[in-house]
Amino acid sequence: MPYEFRLPDIGEGVAEGEIVRWFVSVGAPVKEDEPLVSVLTDKANVEIPSPKSGRVLSLHAQVGEKVKVGGLLVTIDTEGPLEARSPSASPAPSPSPANPAPPSQAPSPASFPKKSEAVSPAPFSPSTVLASPFVRRRAAELGIDLRQVRGTGPGGRVMESDLEPAKAGSAETVPPPVAPAVSDPEASVPGPFLAPRVAGPPVPSDEIRERIPIRGIRRVIAEHMIESRHRAAHFTYVEEVDMSELVALRDRMAKHVEKQGVRLSYLPFIVKSIVAGLKAYPKLNATVDDARGELLIRSAYHIGIATAAPEGLIVPVVRDADRKSVIALAREIQDLAERGRAGTLSRAELTGSTFTITSLGALGGLLATPILNYPEVAILGVHKIQRRPVYRPDGTIGPADMMNLSISLDHRVVDGFEGAQFVAKVKSYLEDPHQLFAELA
DSSP states (O other): OOEEEEEESSSSOOOOEEEEESOTTTEEETTTTTTEEEEEETTEEEEEEEOOOOEEEEEEETEEEEEEEEEEEEEESSOGGGGGGGGGGGGGSSSSSTOOGGGGOOOOOOOOTTTTTOOOOOOGGGGGSSSHHHHHHHHHOOOOOOSOOOOOOGGGGGGGHHHHHHTTTTTOOOOOOOOOOOOOOOOOOOOOOOOOOOOSSSOOGGOOOOOOOOTHHHHHHHHHHHHHHHHHOOEEEEEEOOHHHHHHHHHHHHHHHHTTTTOOOOOHHHHHHHHHHHHGGGSSEEEEEEETTTTEEEEEOOOEEEEETTTTTOOOOOOOGGSSSSHHHHHHHHHHHHHHTOOOOOOOGGGSSSSSEEEGGOOOOOOOOOOOOOOOOOOEEEOOOEEEEEEEETEEEEEEEEEEEEEEETTTTTTTHEEEEEEEHHHHHHHHHHHHHHHHH
């Protein structure tokens, strides 16, 4: 008999998930505990196994679509042996958003509508409303249907201020929008974070090399960056650091640490130096609660480390960094990075940071203006170490291993002077790294 499988509760605080990939197609057999669908929650991909053996009758969500916990995902025919069932009643469809073709069978540009064809209006859903993740969460908390709120932001984006009239019951009712018929193959309905195109000629089809849907982790990153830029008042401060002593210390320690199978980079020392700076200037180890208008000073030191992964930028979190040795930090950073690139980190390992580091290692450049990992109030950019001649206080000129630090801060709650003091403290520990071990004595 048909079995309807719904999106299960896959983590505390998870209200919905985005379909990233289907491992099955309509008419195909599936066995219990085999991978069924990959779902994105926040920044963690979760593979959900099939609860039953049978044959897939229908898929109820497309790739890129968001499904709330309890929402219908798939219907499975569980009667009779798999071999005895014929898929003829429900033939596997041609590639579609819900049943994407493998990369080698991707549709050609000829599959796009011709100029004379009209595209059917897309069904309207809450995810079609232009609103940041914060506004969506706030609307859910207040029990407000965003489809009934008239947005006053750019392109009709629903702002937090638009929720107050809706909460009071005075919001103007907005009929669900219908996408217009499209005769231009390049015209499209704006995504959840993209402003609608207002001017400019369409891009000629013969100039398009590839179309890449912005979804999954890439879409989460985009929405998060837009929210950060919208909510926080960014400013960046840059300082240079003489890393010569730390370079020598790290080289000596690496000989012993790497015998244990652990790669010793500079990041563990930087993390320890940051923790020392945060203890001296606790306002930077904080998050902003915009709904309450409060700055939450954190007592724990959970350091996020931005890491490049195949799907996009992720931020694994080293928890309680103040309680861990340099070697323990090196081991954990290496493990998080490897599992992050493999896409096997849990949601808990990608959330809850209080301060973030972003580093490109040898490709780190000279400086950057990092975007805050909102709702945090500070993020530190670590740049490449480069040997160059420097003028010393004793009047001599000699070689030194120099590195720049770029810190971005939320100017709403952190002043420039305090940010500079924090960087000076971090710099003092990096230039005299033996302090890191003296503190533990």
